[in-house]
Amino acid sequence: MRFFDCNTYVGLPMNPPPGQPARPGVSAQELLAAMDRAGIEKALVWHVAQRDYDPLAGNELLAEAIAGHDRLAGCWTLLPPQCRELGDLDEWLARAAAAGVRAFRAFGQENRYLLRGEALGDVLSRLAAGRRPLILSVGKEWQALYDLLGEFPELTVILADLDCWGTDRYFRPLIERYPNVCVEISGYILDGGIEAFVGDYGAGRMLFGSGFPAAYHGGMMLALAHAEISEQDKQAIAAGNLDRLLGEVGP
Amino acid sequence: MISDSALAESFFRHGRSDACPIIDMHGHMGRWKGIYFPRASAEAMIHTMDQCGVRLLVFCHHAALFCPDIGNAASARAVRKFPDRLRAYLGVNPHYGAALAADLAGFDDNRDVFVGLKLLASYHQVPWDAPAYEPAWRFADQRGLPVLGHTWGGSSLDGPEQVRRAAEKYPNVRLLLGHSLHGDWGEAAAIARDFPNVYLELTAVLDDRGVLETFVAAGLSGKLLFGTDLPWFDPHHGIGAILSAEITDEDRHNILHRNAERLLADVGAKPN
Numbered sequence: 001m002r003f004f005d006c007n008t009y010v011g012l013p014m015n016p017p018p019g020q021p022a023r024p025g026v027s028a029q030e031l032l033a034a035m036d037r038a039g040i041e042k043a044l045v046w047h048v049a050q051r052d053y054d055p056l057a058g059n060e061l062l063a064e065a066i067a068g069h070d071r072l073a074g075c076w077t078l079l080p081p082q083c084r085e086l087g088d089l090d091e092w093l094a095r096a097a098a099a100g101v102r103a104f105r106a107f108g109q110e111n112r113y114l115l116r117g118e119a120l121g122d123v124l125s126r127l128a129a130g131r132r133p134l135i136l137s138v139g140k141e142w143q144a145l146y147d148l149l150g151e152f153p154e155l156t157v158i159l160a161d162l163d164c165w166g167t168d169r170y171f172r173p174l175i176e177r178y179p180n181v182c183v184e185i186s187g188y189i190l191d192g193g194i195e196a197f198v199g200d201y202g203a204g205r206m207l208f209g210s211g212f213p214a215a216y217h218g219g220m221m222l223a224l225a226h227a228e229i230s231e232q233d234k235q236a237i238a239a240g241n242l243d244r245l246l247g248e249v250g251p
Numbered sequence: 252m253i254s255d256s257a258l259a260e261s262f263f264r265h266g267r268s269d270a271c272p273i274i275d276m277h278g279h280m281g282r283w284k285g286i287y288f289p290r291a292s293a294e295a296m297i298h299t300m301d302q303c304g305v306r307l308l309v310f311c312h313h314a315a316l317f318c319p320d321i322g323n324a325a326s327a328r329a330v331r332k333f334p335d336r337l338r339a340y341l342g343v344n345p346h347y348g349a350a351l352a353a354d355l356a357g358f359d360d361n362r363d364v365f366v367g368l369k370l371l372a373s374y375h376q377v378p379w380d381a382p383a384y385e386p387a388w389r390f391a392d393q394r395g396l397p398v399l400g401h402t403w404g405g406s407s408l409d410g411p412e413q414v415r416r417a418a419e420k421y422p423n424v425r426l427l428l429g430h431s432l433h434g435d436w437g438e439a440a441a442i443a444r445d446f447p448n449v450y451l452e453l454t455a456v457l458d459d460r461g462v463l464e465t466f467v468a469a470g471l472s473g474k475l476l477f478g479t480d481l482p483w484f485d486p487h488h489g490i491g492a493i494l495s496a497e498i499t500d501e502d503r504h505n506i507l508h509r510n511a512e513r514l515l516a517d518v519g520a521k522p523n
């Protein structure tokens with residue numbers, strides 16, 4: 001089974017989670033070694049400095065980290081353009097593509113803006129037009145997410161880091177209403193959840209993610225490998241769906 | 252795959268391992284208000300256990316903790332339907348003293364069902380050292396029973412201070428710290444080292460990478476118990492995390508079954 005991890009980061013967090021190893025972050029080389037140990041072929045990576053320090057500096061650190069590693073694709077973090085921090089948006093997106101960036105992230109709470117059209121319209125319309133995925137760590141901000149998708153129903157959004165304490169009643173309405181919304185499974189550890197989702201919606205909108213290095217690689221690898229769905233569906237979730245989404249990204 | 256261990260290879264290939272018959276020491280059962288559970292019935296949970304190589308589940312039905320009108324009868328019915336696969340904790344709701352007294356009075360006549368008690372103080376909003384819990388603590392202490400308590404770092408109801416106080420006051424209780432004082436990992440390890448009858452249960456611990464290695468490095472391989480909150484969490488997720496952790500296969504056997512086998516044998520509830 002071939003795994004393409006859509007939720008992993010490199011770099012050292014500002015505040016290591018309590019109880020985690022002395023070195024809770026990893027370099028690109030260390031990530032690749034851990035992927036080899038686990039049996040993961042490729043990963044879509046962000047840099048933790050994008051969230052903990054500054055999106056622009058983090059984006060550059062990410063570009064440096066993945067340069068020369070063809071098993072690693074990148075995520076950059078966006079900002080609202082009104083403060084002119086990204087410069088010309090089309091040039092910024094071109095630089096991202098040249099750096100191996102295939103998807104984007106947004107941290108509205110940390111970067112102090114609202115995930116709304118007034119703030120992000122110019123950026124998100126470009127993402128939607130180019131079918132560039134936006135990966136969002138959902139947390140408890142479901143109201144904001146519902147509002148965002150109401151404004152940008154064509155946006156490709158990957159809901160990541162789902163709270164393990166039950167999220168189906170939050171995300172299923174979005175799956176049913178918006179055809180380009182997908183679910184990443186690192187936090188979706190509900191017993192029977194993969195089978196129920198695939199039974200109701202098919203396998204095309206669920207993506208394997210590990211949450212490494214904050215989480216172990218093996219948890220959802222084992223859960224997916226032995227989910228009671230077809231081998232074809234497992235492979236789609238493990239890697240095929242992300243291959244397809246990234247293959248659709250336009251210039 | 253997952254890691255370079257022989258046990259990992261067996262689980263990754265087959266989904267379970269005959270050499271590692273898992274005992275899950277923290278389960279529930281039935282529907283619950285806050286979460287959609289695809290597999291909440293006893294039958295569906297047994298199916299999951301079969302898929303994951305879980306030999307025995309010790310659980311407390313949601314009704315026993317959240318619905319006093321139903322109470323512990325729901326757990327008893329399930330155990331008697333699947334006596335080779337299930338045992339139960341008697342759920343303690345501290346707000347209903349008469350019902351608790353009746354349940355405790357009947358405990359010894361239902362040892363085929365119940366192996367110990369279950370506390371959920373954070374949800375019931377009553378601290379462990381409240382008088383309402385005292386009959387349950389005394390009962391368990393007199394019999395040396397396991398008590399699985401939901402524990403959470405920073406909680407004034409079932410946090411480190413309450414746990415330490417209970418461990419000192421009731422030394423015969425086999426005290427299972429559900430969720431291992433989640434987030435307060437250092438204090439959990441310290442308490443487990445200080446008290447011979449305190450164990451760390453791993454539900455919702457295994458989604459944080461590194462905690463398991465911290466506990467094992469603290470010399471606690473023999474005091475860690477596997478748990479899933481089933482039907483909340485897929486056992487394969489927890490098993491996969493344990494297989495990923497940088498510990499030995501001996502540690503993995505301890506966590507996944509040996510420690511629980513020893514604990515249950517000590518209280519006369521050894522699985523078949």
